[in-house]
Amino acid sequence: MGAAGGTSAAGNSILSAREVHRHFEGLRAVDGVSIEVPLKQITGLIGPNGAGKSTFLAVLAGTLPATAGTIVFDGDDITRLPAYQRARRGLVRTFQLPSEFARLTVLENLLVAAPHNRGDSVFGALMGKRYWMEDERRLVAEARALLKRFGMSAKESDYAGTMSGGQKRLIEIMRALMLHPRVLLLDEPMSGVHPKIVEEIQHYLETLRGEGLTILMVEHELHMVERLCDTVVVMAQGKVIGSGTMATLRKQPEIVDAYLVG
Amino acid sequence: MNSFYAANLLVYAGVDIIACLALNLQFGVSGIVNFSFIVFQAVGAYTAAVLSMPPDTAFGYDFQFYFGGYHLAFPLPWIGGAIAGGLLAIPVGFVVLRKLRSDYQAIALLVLSVIANTVITNADKFLNGAAGLALVPAPLSDQFDPNSNGYQFFYVGLTAVCVVVVLVLSSRLVDSPYGRSLRAMREREAAAIAIGKNPVQLKMTVFIVGGVIAGLSGAVLVGFIQFWAPSVWLYPETIILFAAIIVGGRGNNVGAILGALLVPVGFEEVTRLLTNASIGLPPGVIPAMEWVAIGLLIIGFLWFRPDGVRPEQRHVFEDAPMLGDE
Numbered sequence: 354m355g356a357a358g359g360t361s362a363a364g365n366s367i368l369s370a371r372e373v374h375r376h377f378e379g380l381r382a383v384d385g386v387s388i389e390v391p392l393k394q395i396t397g398l399i400g401p402n403g404a405g406k407s408t409f410l411a412v413l414a415g416t417l418p419a420t421a422g423t424i425v426f427d428g429d430d431i432t433r434l435p436a437y438q439r440a441r442r443g444l445v446r447t448f449q450l451p452s453e454f455a456r457l458t459v460l461e462n463l464l465v466a467a468p469h470n471r472g473d474s475v476f477g478a479l480m481g482k483r484y485w486m487e488d489e490r491r492l493v494a495e496a497r498a499l500l501k502r503f504g505m506s507a508k509e510s511d512y513a514g515t516m517s518g519g520q521k522r523l524i525e526i527m528r529a530l531m532l533h534p535r536v537l538l539l540d541e542p543m544s545g546v547h548p549k550i551v552e553e554i555q556h557y558l559e560t561l562r563g564e565g566l567t568i569l570m571v572e573h574e575l576h577m578v579e580r581l582c583d584t585v586v587v588m589a590q591g592k593v594i595g596s597g598t599m600a601t602l603r604k605q606p607e608i609v610d611a612y613l614v615g
Numbered sequence: 616m617n618s619f620y621a622a623n624l625l626v627y628a629g630v631d632i633i634a635c636l637a638l639n640l641q642f643g644v645s646g647i648v649n650f651s652f653i654v655f656q657a658v659g660a661y662t663a664a665v666l667s668m669p670p671d672t673a674f675g676y677d678f679q680f681y682f683g684g685y686h687l688a689f690p691l692p693w694i695g696g697a698i699a700g701g702l703l704a705i706p707v708g709f710v711v712l713r714k715l716r717s718d719y720q721a722i723a724l725l726v727l728s729v730i731a732n733t734v735i736t737n738a739d740k741f742l743n744g745a746a747g748l749a750l751v752p753a754p755l756s757d758q759f760d761p762n763s764n765g766y767q768f769f770y771v772g773l774t775a776v777c778v779v780v781v782l783v784l785s786s787r788l789v790d791s792p793y794g795r796s797l798r799a800m801r802e803r804e805a806a807a808i809a810i811g812k813n814p815v816q817l818k819m820t821v822f823i824v825g826g827v828i829a830g831l832s833g834a835v836l837v838g839f840i841q842f843w844a845p846s847v848w849l850y851p852e853t854i855i856l857f858a859a860i861i862v863g864g865r866g867n868n869v870g871a872i873l874g875a876l877l878v879p880v881g882f883e884e885v886t887r888l889l890t891n892a893s894i895g896l897p898p899g900v901i902p903a904m905e906w907v908a909i910g911l912l913i914i915g916f917l918w919f920r921p922d923g924v925r926p927e928q929r930h931v932f933e934d935a936p937m938l939g940d941e
Contacts (some may be wrong), residue, residue: 414809416805416808416809418809435813436808436809437808437809437811437812437813437814438810438811440808440810440811441811445809446809447809447811448805448806448809452803452805452806452809453803453806454798454799454802454803454806454807455796455802455803456798456802456866456927457798457799457802457930458929458930460932460935461795461930462799463797464792464795465792465796465798465807465810466810466811467794468811470792472791472792472793473791473792473793473796474793475788475794475820475824477791477792477793478787478791478792478793478794479784479787480787480790481787482787482790482791485791485792488792489792493932506936507936509932509935509936510931510932510935511931512929525806528810529809529810531810532810532811613832614770
């Protein structure tokens, strides 16, 4: 898979940010960021602490509103769309800190994310089990297939809050997949995870890309970024200071100085 | 135990169960700390009262002032009470649930409860102020004698029907995919948004449904005690219901029912027995100690058994693999 080379892949992009700003009082956490996220690739977002990567991800997902700029997803301007509607359209994020639903079982964590369940409305629920049981059965089967694929079938009835840090990451990724996302926004999916599970997550992400999923991923571990990401965007002090493959970025002295030292 | 006492106990138990099922839906399942719950019960009670009472100019009622007085036949006052609870939830929820963080929601709702009580107490031409509404007609009292033994148990039956209907409907909500979405929102709102849930819509809906049920509980109660005044719905009444949910077990209807029986009903009765037996103690000591006991009960349970007598049950699905199946 070739490098997309910054914004040159615009024609092939599913998500684009144009001159996006996010200011907190006087602080310009995101200061005019423009990127294109190419379809069916993994795009890495790297940069030193405080570069504004997670804030930018939150703005893309709608968790934080943009102060200025435009976000286009699949041809539509979604800048003013609330976060939950972006998720329903297939732009789904995960969080830097574990964000499982602790007192729901692992299987329920997946089921709750599934759209198109007739029982997931007041009317449907009041109609009783018969009204939504068929949807539920279908979704349980779908969720179980995911659990099996991620090696967590035996945990399906355990509370998600009792899982390890790495397992919670997996739950979050599986939960996002239940929405059939078009773009997955991952905020440091490997942070605080046991090295063995890091390997697993890497493997799963590669498989998902192989299946055509588009991923934008904030990540600190450069060797992981190098292995996984087709394109890498470097941010510092709220701005994009470069993009391309890791190999090309390593040749740019200002980027090496800013971030890639060592 | 005479039959009036038994009927009284059973109707109160039914009303408390209905109220606890509603509060469990809001607080236990959805995480909305509705510290103004009792206001919704009160609105239901007042509405049922003015819908069933004749105008305040009517003979025998002209010693009190209130608006309305529509003299409607049963069950319209009860239906009206339930609708009023739901209608009140719309503006309150609109103001409180959209922007505020959950701890501030709780404070705002508590303040609302205090303000509402003060306003009704002082607006003496509106719902007869502090004196409250008296001589509220019991349902079907034009056909039966409300003071007869038979009527008392007929009322218990009416209450039981309401309990069953509310229990069936709230169980359908709690044990459904919709209930699962509510629990997800309770657990972590930001993550619920990230999977496409609209928390404002979920909270508003639960607030309105809870308001309807709370309103019904008020209507049932006022038809039985035939009286309603601000002193009946002071904000600590809400705390008793919260204690019931915490003691019984949050997030499940069995826990809510247990809590209703253990705290409001159980405490009331224990206090009554103690008051009868408390020779030599200054008057008012035992009822005051009830509040101390409620506080200790909440703290004790949150400390030692935070999930209550009957904790929320894990939802295990059919054919779930067992440990080691991998």
